[in-house]
Amino acid sequence: MSxxxxxxxxGSYAIHIAPNVLxxxxxxxxxxxxxxxxxxxxxxxxxYGDVVKQSLSVTAKPLHILELPDGEAFKTLExxxxxxxxxxxxxxxxxAVIVALGGGVIGDMCGYAAASYMRGxxxxxxxxxxxxxxxxxxxxxxxxNHPLGKNMIGAFYQPIAVDIDVTVLKTLPAREIxxxxxxxxxxxxxxxxxxxxxxxxxxxxLLALDAETISYAIxxxxxxxxxxxxxxxxxxxxxxxxxxxxxxxxxxxTALGYGKWLHGEAVGCGMVQxxxxxxxxxxxxxxxxxxxxxxxEAIGCPxxxxxxxxxxxxxxxxxxxxxxxxxxxxxxxxxIGEAVVRTVPSEDLGIALSRTVKA
Amino acid sequence: MSxxxxxxxxGSYAIHIAPNVLxxxxxxxxxxxxxxxxxxxxxxxxxYGDVVKQSLSVTAKPLHILELPDGEAFKTLExxxxxxxxxxxxxxxxxAVIVALGGGVIGDMCGYAAASYMRGxxxxxxxxxxxxxxxxxxxxxxxxNHPLGKNMIGAFYQPIAVDIDVTVLKTLPAREIxxxxxxxxxxxxxxxxxxxxxxxxxxxxLLALDAETISYAIxxxxxxxxxxxxxxxxxxxxxxxxxxxxxxxxxxxTALGYGKWLHGEAVGCGMVQxxxxxxxxxxxxxxxxxxxxxxxEAIGCPxxxxxxxxxxxxxxxxxxxxxxxxxxxxxxxxxIGEAVVRTVPSEDLGIALSRTVKA
Numbered sequence: 031m032s033x034x035x036x037x038x039x040x041g042s043y044a045i046h047i048a049p050n051v052l053x054x055x056x057x058x059x060x061x062x063x064x065x066x067x068x069x070x071x072x073x074x075x076x077x078y079g080d081v082v083k084q085s086l087s088v089t090a091k092p093l094h095i096l097e098l099p100d101g102e103a104f105k106t107l108e109x110x111x112x113x114x115x116x117x118x119x120x121x122x123x124x125x126a127v128i129v130a131l132g133g134g135v136i137g138d139m140c141g142y143a144a145a146s147y148m149r150g151x152x153x154x155x156x157x158x159x160x161x162x163x164x165x166x167x168x169x170x171x172x173x174x175n176h177p178l179g180k181n182m183i184g185a186f187y188q189p190i191a192v193d194i195d196v197t198v199l200k201t202l203p204a205r206e207i208x209x210x211x212x213x214x215x216x217x218x219x220x221x222x223x224x225x226x227x228x229x230x231x232x233x234x235x236l237l238a239l240d241a242e243t244i245s246y247a248i249x250x251x252x253x254x255x256x257x258x259x260x261x262x263x264x265x266x267x268x269x270x271x272x273x274x275x276x277x278x279x280x281x282x283x284t285a286l287g288y289g290k291w292l293h294g295e296a297v298g299c300g301m302v303q304x305x306x307x308x309x310x311x312x313x314x315x316x317x318x319x320x321x322x323x324x325x326x327e328a329i330g331c332p333x334x335x336x337x338x339x340x341x342x343x344x345x346x347x348x349x350x351x352x353x354x355x356x357x358x359x360x361x362x363x364x365x366i367g368e369a370v371v372r373t374v375p376s377e378d379l380g381i382a383l384s385r386t387v388k389a
Numbered sequence: 390m391s392x393x394x395x396x397x398x399x400g401s402y403a404i405h406i407a408p409n410v411l412x413x414x415x416x417x418x419x420x421x422x423x424x425x426x427x428x429x430x431x432x433x434x435x436x437y438g439d440v441v442k443q444s445l446s447v448t449a450k451p452l453h454i455l456e457l458p459d460g461e462a463f464k465t466l467e468x469x470x471x472x473x474x475x476x477x478x479x480x481x482x483x484x485a486v487i488v489a490l491g492g493g494v495i496g497d498m499c500g501y502a503a504a505s506y507m508r509g510x511x512x513x514x515x516x517x518x519x520x521x522x523x524x525x526x527x528x529x530x531x532x533x534n535h536p537l538g539k540n541m542i543g544a545f546y547q548p549i550a551v552d553i554d555v556t557v558l559k560t561l562p563a564r565e566i567x568x569x570x571x572x573x574x575x576x577x578x579x580x581x582x583x584x585x586x587x588x589x590x591x592x593x594x595l596l597a598l599d600a601e602t603i604s605y606a607i608x609x610x611x612x613x614x615x616x617x618x619x620x621x622x623x624x625x626x627x628x629x630x631x632x633x634x635x636x637x638x639x640x641x642x643t644a645l646g647y648g649k650w651l652h653g654e655a656v657g658c659g660m661v662q663x664x665x666x667x668x669x670x671x672x673x674x675x676x677x678x679x680x681x682x683x684x685x686e687a688i689g690c691p692x693x694x695x696x697x698x699x700x701x702x703x704x705x706x707x708x709x710x711x712x713x714x715x716x717x718x719x720x721x722x723x724x725i726g727e728a729v730v731r732t733v734p735s736e737d738l739g740i741a742l743s744r745t746v747k748a
């Protein structure tokens with residue numbers, strides 16, 4: 031088993047990465063837990079619910095099980111309220127532990143439910159998508175969406191453990207693997223040029239879900255993210271670089287409606303857009319932009335964005351959480367492996383948009 | 390002006406207590422605030438909105454104003470969503486500051502909105518009820534109610550400043566003064582026998598809202614609460630003593646429906662019930678129980694609880710956040726000025742209930 035230790039002000043915990051970790055989830059349950067609440071969705075529960083339930087049964091603690099609908103469209107205050115109502119009607123107390131079994135939607139929403147139920151109870155992430163494994167496992171970002179913006183309601187709240195089972199990726203649709211790999215590449219782009227090159231070399235093995243290769247990609251991604259988050263838990267500075275591609279990506283998701291493009295797909299495309307903007311503003315060489323576009327394409331993500339018109343694009347990006355006083359901040363790449371945060375002249379933004387949206 | 394400094398892990402801030410502090414709210418706005426969001430309710434806004442708006446205008450920052458309905462019945466996820474929708478539609482960003490002008494409902498709900506909007510923006514408490522001034526000003530407890538329980542959804546989140554204007558108490562209904570004084574007395578009961586005796590001596594002046602007397606009562610209450618919270622921000626230990634009377638009180642509020650009894654009234658009655666239980670379990674002398682009942686009565690709070698039957702009482706108290714594994718924990722008084730947290734035998738609880746509920 032490979033372990034990444036995460037140390038942040040809000041708490042320290044371990045990420046366990048290995049095949050068949052699902053069978054060992056019980057080892058992450060603290061002895062003083064009064065009960066366990068297993069929350070998943072109707073896609074994942076039938077696939078992995080039994081394995082997790084069996085693992086948890088060895089704790090001999092009361093187990094409450096909640097199955098939610100599946101999809102980003104349900105990452106809402108309404109579903110959150112469903113969770114609260116379940117917890118209260120089951121008399122779940124402050125010493126309980128929530129086990130979130132599922133992708134980013136389940137993780138973000140259960141994390142936020144844990145953060146806000148009785149002002150905070152413990153929770154364990156068991157991410158079952160590649161995106162959630164490399165992204166939501168580290169950083170303590172929990173949230174639900176609002177009709178006017180994605181992830182607008184939430185909290186910074188740390189899990190007590192993250193259990194990553196790489197075997198579950200076998201049942202994941204190919205699109206979701208692509209979406210997850212977009213985030214993997216991102217860590218290389220912003221922090222580690224060698225890791226980006228390693229991804230270029232190993233793209234076939236990654237897509238084939240070779241256990242050793244994918245485990246290393248997850249491990250390195252979590253490590254890099256843990257480094258950034260450890261430096262800046264509340265996203266006041268450095269952490270902003272993790273949003274490479276996200277300002278564009280969130281705009282796409284908001285305009286098309288959540289779930290049309292997967293989050294990772296939108297981020298993949300957004301990274302190509304950020305690369306074009308970096309070329310325009312910081313002189314990132316065209317050859318590097320091409321490497322980025324090629325790898326995003328190779329992992330199977332879109333590299334051409336929808337064309338909403340420049341005004342609508344800017345309006346969509348202004349509502350991003352990273353915007354301040356109406357000014358949009360972008361994560362840009364002076365070179366592969368290094369990132370900066372900048373506002374940009376609107377002419378440059380227009381040019382970069384014109385190069386990356388559908389003709 | 391009298392100032393209480395609060396230092397907790399989640400942040401440090403100052404409580405300013407003085408007549409006419411409302412005119413100086415602008416001094417609490419940080420220079421880097423991108424905009425100000427003034428939130429109040431339809432009772433308070435007409436009374437004090439203009440004074441605060443005028444104070445804030447000297448900052449020359451954009452000011453967004455939201456008026457909410459008044460009352461505990463509106464301390465819900467729905468109203469919270471009204472706040473989120475307002476903030477998003479006004480393009481309020483992460484650098485904004487919320488000013489919560491009102492009683493405990495406004496303070497708790499706006500505090501929680503601030504805690505959860507974009508995962509946390511800054512807020513300033515301007516409490517306009519005595520209860521909010523002595524209770525919500527310190528401790529960072531923010532929350533909304535759920536139909537199945539009071540304050541079940543929330544966060545620990547600190548304001549950046551608290552501005553307490555004692556002149557606003559003049560427009561407060563007498564019942565609300567009584568309810569606030571119940572919490573004042575509580576601090577004496579759990580921590581400071583001398584302060585309790587001071588309250589006994591000064592009850593007439595307190596009820597008459599003599600400026601100097603009420604300012605001292607607020608100051609001492611905030612100081613005592615700040616001491617407890619500083620020791621235990623997340624309510625894992627000592628802080629529980631602040632819940633004297635609350636286990637009984639919350640049961641009353643839940644059963645009657647929020648707002649029928651004021652929170653402070655329920656706590657006042659609950660303290661008499663806790664005193665009776667203390668006599669039963671810890672041998673608190675009858676003379677002391679009588680002193681407590683007399684002072685609760687003198688400040689104008691009820692001292693006889695509704696009679697729901699013992700089973701229903703226990704059921705109501707089990708859903709309390711302080712309950713663990715179905716066991717109800719009570720804050721009890723070995724003597725006036727000292728508190729302990731205990732589970733109690735149900736026979737003793739039955740006896741104490743029989744002595745404090747309506748015949």
